[in-house]
Amino acid sequence: MDLKLKGKTALITGASGGIGSAIAEGLAAEGVHTCLNYNSNDKEVLRLKDKFTGMGLKSEVFKANVSQEEEVRNLVDFTIEKLGHIDILINNAGISYHKKFLDMDMSDWDTVIDINLKSYFMVSQLCARHMADRGERGKIINNSSMVEAIARPNLTTYCVSKGGIGALARSLAVELAPYNIQVNNVNPGIIETKILGDKLEKEPEFKQHLIDLIPMGRLGQADECADLFVFLASQRANYITGASYYIDGGVTIAQL
């Protein structure tokens, strides 16, 4: 099936590993020009940039902490300047944060909400203004989480941030529909990336505990999630908006 993505342009936040770089790879394989955002380590984004330019695509990298308004503004301006315009925004950057609710202070709240939720609001608003002014179809796809719908212990701020992303996508889907901008969420389950920390490698019993929660009996992989983002970014998904799609081996329904 031709996804009709060739020549489109995409900004991907947090593209320096895990699901973000898998999404970048998936979009590039369909002929999409990319701007790859990173915050700390540029090794992975530079590897991707080399690979994509070798495929004849435009690819740029830009360092920005997406929780900071000025840096987000610079990121979006840079992307438009280098790629000409933005057809697709992938909000992906995020952190996990384990702490007991009773032990938290407001800085814990601010850290997680600013990176995981406020950033999605800020990047979406700047990109949506650009898309609306341009008058062409736009796509915004958020990396949310299964915790949009379920609770996990000691993850309050993370769960709140991901629940907020769900509400944000639904609100924007309604408000931006007249501008031909579609907004959707992908809700991964338990995916084998660095966000799960080094406990996965160091504690086999912890890994097994996670696997036991999943009806399909294995952790998910970043490239399996990426395929769903690519489809939602494509012209084959033009009637889909305001939706949250779970890609989780059944873990969410098993927890409900």
Ligand SMILES: NC(=O)c1ccc[n+]([C@@H]2O[C@H](COP(=O)([O-])OP(=O)(O)OC[C@H]3O[C@@H](n4cnc5c(N)ncnc54)[C@H](O)[C@@H]3O)[C@@H](O)[C@H]2O)c1
């Ligand atoms: N791995 C999972 O089990 C899982 C499950 C559900 C949702 N998710 C979501 O997937 C997204 C990607 O996570 P991942 O699993 O690939 O983990 P990851 O740690 O490999 O990727 C997170 C990315 O976000 C970037 N990032 C973090 N803070 C940033 C900031 N302030 N500014 C810019 N970039 C920043 C990191 O540098 C990294 O590139 C996250 O939003 C996460 O919540 C992951």
